[in-house]
Amino acid sequence: METVLQLLAFLLLVLGTLFSLIGVIGFIRLPDVYTRLHATGKVSVFGLVFLLLAADILTPLATWKALLLIFFVLAASPAVAHAISSSAYRTGVPLVGKRDDLKGKLEVGQEKD
Amino acid sequence: MKSLLDITIWIVLIAHLFMALVAAWRVWRGENSLSRLAGLDLASTLTIAVFVIISIIRANIIYIDVAIAAAALSYISTIALAKYISDHRVF
Numbered sequence: 001m002e003t004v005l006q007l008l009a010f011l012l013l014v015l016g017t018l019f020s021l022i023g024v025i026g027f028i029r030l031p032d033v034y035t036r037l038h039a040t041g042k043v044s045v046f047g048l049v050f051l052l053l054a055a056d057i058l059t060p061l062a063t064w065k066a067l068l069l070i071f072f073v074l075a076a077s078p079a080v081a082h083a084i085s086s087s088a089y090r091t092g093v094p095l096v097g098k099r100d101d102l103k104g105k106l107e108v109g110q111e112k113d
Numbered sequence: 114m115k116s117l118l119d120i121t122i123w124i125v126l127i128a129h130l131f132m133a134l135v136a137a138w139r140v141w142r143g144e145n146s147l148s149r150l151a152g153l154d155l156a157s158t159l160t161i162a163v164f165v166i167i168s169i170i171r172a173n174i175i176y177i178d179v180a181i182a183a184a185a186l187s188y189i190s191t192i193a194l195a196k197y198i199s200d201h202r203v204f
Contacts, residue, residue: 009118010117010118013125014121014125017125017128017129020128020132020159020162021128021132024132024135024136024155024159027139027151027152033151036148040154040158043155043158043159044154047162048161051125051162051165052165055166055168055177058118058172059168059169059174062168062177068181069180069181072181072184072185073184076184076188077158080154080192083191084147084154084191084195086199087147087198087199088147090200091147091198093145
């Protein structure tokens with residue numbers, strides 16, 4: 001039983017690290033703020049949640065605190081991504097793709113650094 | 114199995130520190146302020162992951178408390194900065 005749990009924790013650690021690596025590579029390589037937010041959501045949801053499940057198995061007494069942090073991350077990460085992309089659209093950061101469903105429906109100002 | 118798990122945890126810790134360094138480099142050399150803000154959010158997420166890995170290595174629950182506090186701080190600061198950049202006021 002112990003060995004099975006340790007093997008499960010090993011698989012969760014490797015899988016979370018691979019998701020984080022894919023997210024960081026996407027954050028570097030993608031051309032736009034919106035597509036970069038698509039990549040950083042992978043790090044926040046899959047990488048961190050898999051690491052927290054591994055900590056749930058390996059660290060003693062960590063069950064409910066790790067589940068609390070999983071719930072908080074799953075609630076906070078979409079809100080942060082939506083806030084950043086809404087702020088980027090309102091300040092007029094250009095889109096790389098062609099389709100823009102919000103064109104003409106929202107007041108777009110200029111970014112003042 | 115035990116030694117394999119130990120080696121894996123150290124490799125995962127080094128990989129997350131390297132990725133946090135890469136995200137901080139993108140904050141330094143960003144295109145616009147929103148791209149830098151996304152990089153800041155990514156760096157703080159990877160810092161929370163580093164706290165979780167340290168709690169696995171030390172087998173101590175108290176680092177998960179630190180990770181909860183860091184998650185709450187990064188959530189509030191990122192949303193406040195995004196609203197400040199778009200509206201030029203916080204509240």
